[in-house]
Amino acid sequence: GAVVSQHPSWVICKSGTSVKIECRSLDFQATTMFWYRQFPKQSLMLMATSNEGSKATYEQGVEKDKFLINHASLTLSTLTVTSAHPEDSSFYICSARDFAVFTEAFFGQGTRLTVV
Amino acid sequence: AQSVTQLDSHVSVSEGTPVLLRCNYSSSYSPSLFWYVQHPNKGLQLLLKYTSAATLVKGINGFEAEFKKSETSFHLTKPSAHMSDAAEYFCVVTRGGSYIPTFGRGTSLIVHP
Numbered sequence: 001g002a003v004v005s006q007h008p009s010w011v012i013c014k015s016g017t018s019v020k021i022e023c024r025s026l027d028f029q030a031t032t033m034f035w036y037r038q039f040p041k042q043s044l045m046l047m048a049t050s051n052e053g054s055k056a057t058y059e060q061g062v063e064k065d066k067f068l069i070n071h072a073s074l075t076l077s078t079l080t081v082t083s084a085h086p087e088d089s090s091f092y093i094c095s096a097r098d099f100a101v102f103t104e105a106f107f108g109q110g111t112r113l114t115v116v
Numbered sequence: 117a118q119s120v121t122q123l124d125s126h127v128s129v130s131e132g133t134p135v136l137l138r139c140n141y142s143s144s145y146s147p148s149l150f151w152y153v154q155h156p157n158k159g160l161q162l163l164l165k166y167t168s169a170a171t172l173v174k175g176i177n178g179f180e181a182e183f184k185k186s187e188t189s190f191h192l193t194k195p196s197a198h199m200s201d202a203a204e205y206f207c208v209v210t211r212g213g214s215y216i217p218t219f220g221r222g223t224s225l226i227v228h229p
Contacts, residue, residue: 006159034216043206043221093159095217104167105210105217107152109159 002028004096006108013084013115021079021111023094030096033077034105035069038091050077084115118143120209122220130228135194137223139181139207142188149190150208150217151181160206166190177201202227 003026013019023033032051036044048064050056050071058064066088068080077096081088093110123138141147151163164175171183181192190207207220 032215036219041224044219046216046218049216097215104148104150104162104165105215106162107160112157 002026002096002098002106004030004094004106004108006094006111008111009109010112011114013113015085015115016083018080018082019084019113021081021092021094021113023077023079023096023108025075025096025098025106028096028098028106029074030077030098031074032097033071034095034097035067035077035079036093036095038093038110044093047079081113084113086115089113089115118145118147118209118218120149120207120218120220122205122207122223124223125221126224126226128226128228129197131199132196135192135197135201135225137192137205137207137225139190139192139220140188141190141207141209143209148210148215149181149183150210151175151179151190151192152206152208154204154206154222156203163192163205197225197227199227199229201225 005024007022035047037047038044046059047062048056048058048069050069052071052074056069071077094108095105097105119142121140149166152160154160163179164173166173166183174180179194205223208217
């Protein structure tokens, strides 16, 4: 089956620093990737949708300058949390869509970010 | 607009008894519907999906769901709960022509010995 690899699985960083999370589709080409954020005991909230080679589309209320998304190739998208603060601590999950299986998206394992 | 409502935030069952997790959806288009499971501090695993084929969908680990258009429902069932089924379950609908997955709030399944 299609596999999406997300790295790192967990990261601890200091306030004010930036953290990059990678999302790779290992055995398919992902024309579209989605980034979600999950607060403890809550559902996944869509942050942004990224299409390969174009700018990401952010959901309302998501700061595009804080959460930088790059989707430079058909197999890689990155989310960079800039100038991280403790309130950015959360579980971030990426999802990739295989254009050959149009209605299904595949999810990464998630990244637990803790900002201290 | 697409939306999905999971009617129960928590469901508690005894091991060996049936499981029912409820999901209702609204969609302007013919929807695709999914159930995912998330174990603590883990990513998401697809249990099953409906994409306009058979209305009764069988998934992994003995789970199944039935798409009922007249009731706009896609409830998840399992005949006999196992302790390892304890997890968070999400019902997901793809959003219109863009196929963006939209999540329900999740249902926490608790299984008692």
